[in-house]
Amino acid sequence: MKKNIVIGLIVLVGGALLIYPLFKDDPSGLRPKKEIPAEFLFKENLATIFNQEISIDVKVNSTVELLEVIFNDSVIESWNSPAKQIAFQFNPNSFGVGTKTLLLRSTLEDGSTFVDNRLVRVLSDIIPEKLTVNVANSHPHNPTSFTQGLEFYKGKLYEGTGDPGNQGKTIVAQVELETGEQVQKMGLPAGYFGEGITILNDTLYQLTWQNGKCYMYLVKNNLVPISQEFGYIGEGWGLCNDGKSLIMSNGSEHITFRDPKTFAIQHSIDVYSNKGPVNYLNELEYIDGKIYANVWTTNIIIAIDPLTGRVLQEIDATNLVIQNRGIGEVLNGIAYNHQTGKTYLTGKNWNGLFEVSFDSPGE
Numbered sequence: 238m239k240k241n242i243v244i245g246l247i248v249l250v251g252g253a254l255l256i257y258p259l260f261k262d263d264p265s266g267l268r269p270k271k272e273i274p275a276e277f278l279f280k281e282n283l284a285t286i287f288n289q290e291i292s293i294d295v296k297v298n299s300t301v302e303l304l305e306v307i308f309n310d311s312v313i314e315s316w317n318s319p320a321k322q323i324a325f326q327f328n329p330n331s332f333g334v335g336t337k338t339l340l341l342r343s344t345l346e347d348g349s350t351f352v353d354n355r356l357v358r359v360l361s362d363i364i365p366e367k368l369t370v371n372v373a374n375s376h377p378h379n380p381t382s383f384t385q386g387l388e389f390y391k392g393k394l395y396e397g398t399g400d401p402g403n404q405g406k407t408i409v410a411q412v413e414l415e416t417g418e419q420v421q422k423m424g425l426p427a428g429y430f431g432e433g434i435t436i437l438n439d440t441l442y443q444l445t446w447q448n449g450k451c452y453m454y455l456v457k458n459n460l461v462p463i464s465q466e467f468g469y470i471g472e473g474w475g476l477c478n479d480g481k482s483l484i485m486s487n488g489s490e491h492i493t494f495r496d497p498k499t500f501a502i503q504h505s506i507d508v509y510s511n512k513g514p515v516n517y518l519n520e521l522e523y524i525d526g527k528i529y530a531n532v533w534t535t536n537i538i539i540a541i542d543p544l545t546g547r548v549l550q551e552i553d554a555t556n557l558v559i560q561n562r563g564i565g566e567v568l569n570g571i572a573y574n575h576q577t578g579k580t581y582l583t584g585k586n587w588n589g590l591f592e593v594s595f596d597s598p599g600e
Contacts, residue, residue, distance in 0.1 A: 272298045273351045274343035275319070282356040283339065286511075287547065289362065290328045295341060297321050307340040308332065308357070329359045333545035335490070335507025335514070361511045361547040365539070367598065370554040370582065374592040377417030380565065381406075383585045386434030386443070386476060386520060387570035390456060394572065397434035397443050399585075400427065407431035409443050409454060417590065423460050425452065433476030433520055435483060437497050442483060444473030451500060467500035475521035475530060479543065484528060486521055490514035492528070492546070506546035508539070515539060515548060522571035524580065531569050538571065538582075538595075552595050557582065561589050 278294040285291055297304065297319050306314040306325065309332040314325045329337070341353040378384075383406070386397035394414050400407040407429050410422035425431060425445075432444035440463070441454040449470065453463040475486040482494040482503055493505045508515045508530075517533035527549060528541040536558045540550035558568050566585035573580050583590045 273353055274299045274301045274345060275304055275341055275351075276353045277339075277341055277355055279355070282358065284358045284360070285327075285329060286360050287334050287362045287545065288330060290326050292324050293327045294322065294324045295319075297323070300346070301343045302346050303344040305340075305342045305344075307338075307342060309337045329357065330545075332359075333506050334359045334361050334509035334547055359509070360513065361509050361545075363547050363549060364511050365548045365551040368550055368552045368595045369598050370538075370552060370557045371594050371596050372557060372591050373579075373594060375561075376414055376581075376590045376592070378583050378587050378590040379412075379417050379419065380586050380588040383566070384520075384570040384583055384587070385432045385585075387572040387581070387583065388434055388436055388477075388522075389572050389574040389576075390436040390441075392574065392576045394574075394581075395434060395436065395441065395456075396570075397431050399430050399432065399446065400425075401430075403427050403430075407445075409434060409441060409460065411460065414590070421460055423454060423462060432473045433486070435476045435478045435521075437478045437480070437483065440497070442476060442497075444476050444485070446474070447472055449473075469500060474533075475519050477521040477523045477528065479523050484521060484523065484543070486518040486530065488517055488519070488533070490516050490518065492518065492521075492541075506541075506543070508541055508546045508548060510539075510548040510551075520569050520571055522573055522580075524573045529571050531567075531571065533569070534567060536568055538568075550595070554582065557591060557593070558584070561587060561591065563588060 275297045278296055304316045304319045305312050336358050339355045339357045343351045383399045385399045388395050394412045396412050397409045405427035407425040408422045410419040413420055429448055430446035432446050434443045436456055439456050441456045443452045449468055451467040455461040455463055472487045474488045477484050483497050485493050490508045494503045496503055519531040519533040522529045528543050530539050536555040538552040539548050542549055554568055565587040568584045570583040579592050581590055582593050
């Protein structure tokens with residue numbers, strides 16, 4: 238009994254000692270939450286539309302030497318010794334669509350800084366144009382190819398495949414268009430699931446799904462592996478290029494532009510329509526200033542503005558899928574032949590490769 242009383246006293250005294258510092262300057266125990274020097278007057282995160290300018294109010298609670306508004310890591314407004322309440326016009330256009338960060342940074346006379354932050358969700362101002370796929374011609378396609386990447390380079394067709402059974406079936410190959418025959422191929426061992434491919438300056442780049450590696454091959458008369466490889470964080474899905482940068486998807490709405498010499502990220506965009514983000518961006522192709530992307534698990538291909546991330550067109554390939562998928566998997570694989578101006582589509586384990594056009598319904 239005495240032992241229990243002693244333990245109880247120790248706990249009580251210890252608790253009092255811990256609590257005392259909290260109340261020694263505030264006997265009431267009702268100390269108000271300390272105000273930050275300046276804050277946004279809207280309490281929730283912000284939603285707006287590309288090309289739509291809105292007014293944002295700011296409350297200054299104490300003396301501030303410098304007040305800055307930072308959007309997507311860039312200072313867009315600043316004031317020296319600001320008044321108690323100010324407003325500014327916010328236009329998100331310089332940074333495209335997507336979810337970004339808006340910060341209000343206060344710097345005091347002693348150099349200390351305080352930040353009030355919000356998320357900003359910028360939707361596209363464009364209702365995507367609706368197009369359909371029309372087939373102009375068809376060619377054989379190897380039905381054992383689990384197509385992950387498809388690309389023409391100097392008139393020759395190349396294909397990269399995945400390995401869903403983990404049996405060492407990931408390859409990259411030069412393919413004869415008219416016959417579907419793999420003229421030459423190189424493989425990766427089991428455990429490496431190949432994803433998107435693209436070719437720039439005689440170098441073929443091949444992503445892997447969850448291995449975090451990009452493999453490279455010299456493309457001239459034959460495919461020759463390059464000993465150097467690039468690493469990256471996260472998943473690899475689709476890959477294309479605009480003649481300067483490698484453009485990569487990771488299965489989300491996020492697309493990154495990378496340096497072809499180092500694979501370092503140069504910048505990124507989020508892909509949004511007027512309704513919100515478009516996820517599951519898979520195989521990519523760059524055609525006439527637009528990024529085309531298969532949307533995984535759907536029959537939809539979207540055309541994306543590479544500067545802003547806005548979805549410009551939605552291309553419905555349902556008829557192509559119904560007529561030609563057979564026992565294959567989903568639609569995946571877009572290739573554009575710059576020498577002929579023709580576009581081709583296929584799917585994972587399909588037995589056909591199709592020359593197509595993207596047209597308005599009814600054409």
